Amino acid sequence: MAHAVVALFALCVVALTAGPAAAKYRIGAGDLIEIEVLEDTGLNRQVLVLPDGSISFPLVGTVRAQGRTIEDLRRDLAAGLAPNFAAAPTVSVSVVAIAPEDEDEDEDTIDVYIMGEVLEPGKRETEPGTTILQFLAESGGLSPFAAQSRIELHRVSPSTGTTQIYLFSYNNKLGRNKSPRIASSTRLTEGDVIVVPARKLFE
Numbered sequence: 340m341a342h343a344v345v346a347l348f349a350l351c352v353v354a355l356t357a358g359p360a361a362a363k364y365r366i367g368a369g370d371l372i373e374i375e376v377l378e379d380t381g382l383n384r385q386v387l388v389l390p391d392g393s394i395s396f397p398l399v400g401t402v403r404a405q406g407r408t409i410e411d412l413r414r415d416l417a418a419g420l421a422p423n424f425a426a427a428p429t430v431s432v433s434v435v436a437i438a439p440e441d442e443d444e445d446e447d448t449i450d451v452y453i454m455g456e457v458l459e460p461g462k463r464e465t466e467p468g469t470t471i472l473q474f475l476a477e478s479g480g481l482s483p484f485a486a487q488s489r490i491e492l493h494r495v496s497p498s499t500g501t502t503q504i505y506l507f508s509y510n511n512k513l514g515r516n517k518s519p520r521i522a523s524s525t526r527l528t529e530g531d532v533i534v535v536p537a538r539k540l541f542e
Contacts, residue, residue, distance in 0.1 A: 369390075449530075
């Protein structure tokens with residue numbers, strides 16, 4: 340049975356690399372996207388669609404991916420890369436792993452953890468669909484000592500089992516940290532951990 344499921348998943352991924360399915364499929368948060376540039380193989384990589392629906396790619400920056408078709412994303416990347424090449428670059432995009440279905444909507448509440456410089460840290464139950472900004476408000480808000488531009492969302496990747504860290508800036512200041520950033524509208528999922536560090540002396 341397990342082999343059949345794996346085989347079916349593999350067929351689904353293949354179907355999204357070519358043919359009619361690729362034209363219809365809408366990219367979702369958590370999908371793993373493979374991007375290849377024929378003229379510069381050093382740019383070739385797999386990127387994860389962040390919880391806010393965006394991806395980051397060298398020479399292009401942040402690009403909206405969620406809700407777009409594979410061809411939409413390919414065109415956006417090609418246009419963003421074009422100024423860096425003498426001729427229009429040849430870009431290919433494919434989905435190599437699809438994010439698992441979000442089952443949180445069937446639950447009454449989800450467990451989210453928050454620690455650090457908030458007024459009410461700890462494990463909290465919240466409704467599915469709650470955003471990170473709403474959850475910070477549910478946790479009593481930030482303390483006066485919070486590093487507002489370096490709030491961390493720790494989320495376990497369902498595909499690899501590793502923890503991904505995303506940064507959220509409450510005050511919209513980006514700072515120098517190069518980690519992926521998420522928007523205030525990012526929805527939380529079961530088991531998310533939010534860490535609010537203390538600000539530094541001149542931060």
